[in-house]
Amino acid sequence: MTAENEGDLPDDGRSRRAQARRERARANILAAAVEVFSTSGYHQSSISDLHQAAGIARGTFYQYFESKNAVFLELMDELLVQLRSSVVGVDTRPGAPPVALQLYQTVRRILEAASQNRALTTILMREAVGLDEEVDRRLAEFYDSLHAWVVLALENGRASGLVRDGVDVEIAATCVIGSLRFVLERAWAQSDGGDADLDLDRMARAILDVTAFGLLARK
Amino acid sequence: MTAENEGDLPDDGRSRRAQARRERARANILAAAVEVFSTSGYHQSSISDLHQAAGIARGTFYQYFESKNAVFLELMDELLVQLRSSVVGVDTRPGAPPVALQLYQTVRRILEAASQNRALTTILMREAVGLDEEVDRRLAEFYDSLHAWVVLALENGRASGLVRDGVDVEIAATCVIGSLRFVLERAWAQSDGGDADLDLDRMARAILDVTAFGLLARK
Amino acid sequence: MTAENEGDLPDDGRSRRAQARRERARANILAAAVEVFSTSGYHQSSISDLHQAAGIARGTFYQYFESKNAVFLELMDELLVQLRSSVVGVDTRPGAPPVALQLYQTVRRILEAASQNRALTTILMREAVGLDEEVDRRLAEFYDSLHAWVVLALENGRASGLVRDGVDVEIAATCVIGSLRFVLERAWAQSDGGDADLDLDRMARAILDVTAFGLLARK
Amino acid sequence: MTAENEGDLPDDGRSRRAQARRERARANILAAAVEVFSTSGYHQSSISDLHQAAGIARGTFYQYFESKNAVFLELMDELLVQLRSSVVGVDTRPGAPPVALQLYQTVRRILEAASQNRALTTILMREAVGLDEEVDRRLAEFYDSLHAWVVLALENGRASGLVRDGVDVEIAATCVIGSLRFVLERAWAQSDGGDADLDLDRMARAILDVTAFGLLARK
DNA sequence: AATGAATGAGCGTTCATTCAT
DNA sequence: GATGAATGAACGCTCATTCAT
Numbered sequence: 078m079t080a081e082n083e084g085d086l087p088d089d090g091r092s093r094r095a096q097a098r099r100e101r102a103r104a105n106i107l108a109a110a111v112e113v114f115s116t117s118g119y120h121q122s123s124i125s126d127l128h129q130a131a132g133i134a135r136g137t138f139y140q141y142f143e144s145k146n147a148v149f150l151e152l153m154d155e156l157l158v159q160l161r162s163s164v165v166g167v168d169t170r171p172g173a174p175p176v177a178l179q180l181y182q183t184v185r186r187i188l189e190a191a192s193q194n195r196a197l198t199t200i201l202m203r204e205a206v207g208l209d210e211e212v213d214r215r216l217a218e219f220y221d222s223l224h225a226w227v228v229l230a231l232e233n234g235r236a237s238g239l240v241r242d243g244v245d246v247e248i249a250a251t252c253v254i255g256s257l258r259f260v261l262e263r264a265w266a267q268s269d270g271g272d273a274d275l276d277l278d279r280m281a282r283a284i285l286d287v288t289a290f291g292l293l294a295r296k
Numbered sequence: 297m298t299a300e301n302e303g304d305l306p307d308d309g310r311s312r313r314a315q316a317r318r319e320r321a322r323a324n325i326l327a328a329a330v331e332v333f334s335t336s337g338y339h340q341s342s343i344s345d346l347h348q349a350a351g352i353a354r355g356t357f358y359q360y361f362e363s364k365n366a367v368f369l370e371l372m373d374e375l376l377v378q379l380r381s382s383v384v385g386v387d388t389r390p391g392a393p394p395v396a397l398q399l400y401q402t403v404r405r406i407l408e409a410a411s412q413n414r415a416l417t418t419i420l421m422r423e424a425v426g427l428d429e430e431v432d433r434r435l436a437e438f439y440d441s442l443h444a445w446v447v448l449a450l451e452n453g454r455a456s457g458l459v460r461d462g463v464d465v466e467i468a469a470t471c472v473i474g475s476l477r478f479v480l481e482r483a484w485a486q487s488d489g490g491d492a493d494l495d496l497d498r499m500a501r502a503i504l505d506v507t508a509f510g511l512l513a514r515k
Numbered sequence: 516m517t518a519e520n521e522g523d524l525p526d527d528g529r530s531r532r533a534q535a536r537r538e539r540a541r542a543n544i545l546a547a548a549v550e551v552f553s554t555s556g557y558h559q560s561s562i563s564d565l566h567q568a569a570g571i572a573r574g575t576f577y578q579y580f581e582s583k584n585a586v587f588l589e590l591m592d593e594l595l596v597q598l599r600s601s602v603v604g605v606d607t608r609p610g611a612p613p614v615a616l617q618l619y620q621t622v623r624r625i626l627e628a629a630s631q632n633r634a635l636t637t638i639l640m641r642e643a644v645g646l647d648e649e650v651d652r653r654l655a656e657f658y659d660s661l662h663a664w665v666v667l668a669l670e671n672g673r674a675s676g677l678v679r680d681g682v683d684v685e686i687a688a689t690c691v692i693g694s695l696r697f698v699l700e701r702a703w704a705q706s707d708g709g710d711a712d713l714d715l716d717r718m719a720r721a722i723l724d725v726t727a728f729g730l731l732a733r734k
Numbered sequence: 735m736t737a738e739n740e741g742d743l744p745d746d747g748r749s750r751r752a753q754a755r756r757e758r759a760r761a762n763i764l765a766a767a768v769e770v771f772s773t774s775g776y777h778q779s780s781i782s783d784l785h786q787a788a789g790i791a792r793g794t795f796y797q798y799f800e801s802k803n804a805v806f807l808e809l810m811d812e813l814l815v816q817l818r819s820s821v822v823g824v825d826t827r828p829g830a831p832p833v834a835l836q837l838y839q840t841v842r843r844i845l846e847a848a849s850q851n852r853a854l855t856t857i858l859m860r861e862a863v864g865l866d867e868e869v870d871r872r873l874a875e876f877y878d879s880l881h882a883w884v885v886l887a888l889e890n891g892r893a894s895g896l897v898r899d900g901v902d903v904e905i906a907a908t909c910v911i912g913s914l915r916f917v918l919e920r921a922w923a924q925s926d927g928g929d930a931d932l933d934l935d936r937m938a939r940a941i942l943d944v945t946a947f948g949l950l951a952r953k
Numbered sequence: 954a955a956t957g958a959a960t961g962a963g964c965g966t967t968c969a970t971t972c973a974t
Numbered sequence: 975g976a977t978g979a980a981t982g983a984a985c986g987c988t989c990a991t992t993c994a995t
Contacts, residue, residue: 257474289511
């Protein structure tokens with residue numbers, strides 16, 4: 078009854094191309110939105126800013142997203158997926174790399190994922206909260222899952238004797254995440270355009286050093 | 297200091313009373329604003345909400361503040377002063393309380409000051425960033441001064457042998473503040489109305505424990 | 516606590532004047548709206564048309580009415596009140612004017628009330644239906660009350676032997692109202708600017724003549 | 735008559751099929767439009783609603799109609815043709831059915847034609863006016879021709895002594911049409927799903943009864 | 954002939970700000 | 975000083991219409 082049934086292969090190709098066009102148009106809007114949000118801030122950006130930045134008409138914007146918020150939600154989801162995928166379990170099997178190295182690599186991967194999406198991550202850390210229930214929910218979910226992962230890692234470490242006794246695991250996990258987050262936030266706030274890789278290495282090492290060994294000297 | 301001083305003596309008394317009235321009116325608006333901001337969120341609040349909550353006319357609002365932002369700036373300043381005053385130097389003179397206790401008390405004071413201004417602190421942590429250059433500047437200033445204080449404390453500790461060698465002081469200080477901030481944020485996000493004092497004690501202890509001794513077991 | 520309590524009589528006068536101003540502003544908008552609606556038709560009129568015709572700013576319009584519909588509702592209510600008040604019961608007490616005269620006067624009053632609000636009545640007859648549930652409800656209410664009044668009059672007439680036997684009172688009442696309405700509608704549609712009073716007299720007489728005596732000759 | 739006739743013979747068959755397809759497509763849109771208009775009301779219906787209801791693409795709609803109004807105009811024309819065809823002259827030749835019966839049948843046919851197109855007739859009576867000059871013109875034309883027919887019938891009746899003397903024929907004709915119209919309107923407004931045929935019979939009889947014999951008792 | 958993505962004028966509405974009273 | 979009516983820029987959003995495919 079539809080065109081596909083009457084036509085032949087070319088029709089299929091046509092709709093596939095149409096689909097691809099749609100994807101490109103969406104991606105274009107999303108990319109423009111990152112630019113706009115990170116330049117002017119989420120709250121200062123209007124839908125006019127978005128469609129102009131994307132080089133499309135006002136009405137076209139609404140063919141792809143129903144609101145500024147929907148755009149943000151999608152961007153956020155993309156980022157959260159990337160960040161989440163940076164976090165993998167610690168391999169404790171014999172022959173696996175040393176735990177310290179694995180942890181370094183995980184922290185490093187998170188920092189790198191964030192850095193590669195710096196504009197978006199900045200918005201996420203600075204403006205995402207309180208925008209919208211859905212945004213809040215997903216963000217809380219993300220932090221919760223991150224927190225749960227750290228808690229699990231600490232408990233495993235405790236079981237294997239790696240983590241010391243008497244640690245308040247819940248709060249310790251929060252400290253780790255809060256440290257990571259704030260270190261990144263400050264680094265970017267002051268960013269002097271230095272060697273970013275060196276910075277990431279330094280951050281990762283320092284965060285792990287502090288949280289692993291603490292600040293006090295041993296007698 | 298103001299125009300009122302240029303009048304003659306009778307005016308002085310009158311202007312002093314006027315000054316006091318002005319202060320009361322401002323305070324009234326500020327108090328109403330905290331209420332409104334914490335109920336509806338900063339971005340969702342309009343000047344209409346503010347003047348209505350304060351029980352004054354729309355135009356009257358503008359006689360005391362030039363914008364919603366100016367109100368927020370003032371509230372923020374009040375809070376930052378309180379938070380800053382919670383932080384005092386460590387007394388290392390002989391006979392002073394143990395350093396660990398002093399640090400606990402400082403952390404505790406910060407948490408208490410924040411808790412006593414929970415509504416405002418929440419807005420500060422969640423919505424304040426990106427509003428306005430002035431807000432951003434003062435907030436950055438606050439974090440910078442806090443950071444500088446911790447750095448100084450760590451360097452002093454290092455000098456007296458209390459803090460271990462090889463710590464990246466800059467980043468360590470950031471971790472301490474980030475931990476504190478995020479612990480508070482999560483605690484409030486999940487707040488189950490439990491015993492707040494116990495919570496503050498637990499938080500303060502745990503944060504200090506983690507940052508002081510680290511997470512790893514000693515051989 | 517409010518200004519009225521601190522001030523004296525002038526305050527009262529001030530608020531009374533303010534009240535009067537408000538009333539004048541509303542009336543101004545309503546009058547402009549009648550003009551606009553009757554010129555361009557309800558559906559073709561936008562809020563822009565209304566505020567421009569009233570000579571006020573767009574935002575000012577919203578201080579008095581929440582929508583185009585609200586304006587229309589108010590206009591319609593005014594008109595319906597006038598039309599309703601044209602309809603009074605028949606006085607059957609001894610010494611009262613002849614029933615025929617009373618009926619003539621009632622029909623005449625309705626036609627006059629409609630004529631004096633011709634623009635509005637036209638909109639009411641032509642465009643009011645289906646705009647809005649509230650409008651529909653009130654209009655139906657009006658026709659229902661008019662219908663009920665005619666039914667009652669017919670039943671009374673029946674009881675006193677004035678109205679003949681075997682009349683389907685419900686439908687007869689509908690015919691009377693429908694006749695009146697359509698006569699008016701056509702008269703205005705063709706209005707050639709002739710003597711309006713003569714027209715009203717002719718209409719009233721003819722409607723009553725047809726409905727009273729019917730069209731057929733008696734044997 | 736159209737471009738298709740300029741092709742060669744094979745084209746003729748092709749164009750005839752094409753013509754038929756076109757007709758079917760138009761009919762499909764018209765049918766869907768009746769549905770949409772009667773469900774949501776004319777003013778609330780958008781071209782989007784129409785093309786979606788017709789199961790065609792947005793652009794396709796414009797290949798058949800240039801606007802929502804054009805669709806309505808066509809629907810209205812169909813209806814007016816049906817209504818007009820319900821009205822036939824009174825056969826006064828010897829041996830013809832009694833005039834009263836003929837009139838009953840005419841009124842009955844009108845009511846039936848309207849009932850069979852209830853959705854459309856409702857829109858015609860309630861929303862058609864003021865949409866568009868063309869619509870208004872044709873509607874006025876229809877009422878004019880109906881009116882002229884009644885006037886003619888009355889004048890014939892007058893000539894044959896059937897209609898009484900002294901009737902204001904113009905207004906009387908308007909009363910008849912207005913009665914018919916308003917009786918239908920109210921019947922549908924209150925329609926309780928009763929026996930529609932009985933209703934039509936009752937309406938036709940009552941309208942004729944009132945207009946023929948009037949409401950007053952004879953001495 | 955059919956499609957549906959793109960368009961942008963225009964809508965209703967909000968709200969920070971001004972200013973006469 | 976307090977008021978709140980007036981303002982109009984700017985917003986989010988809709989939708990009739992066009993046009994490349």
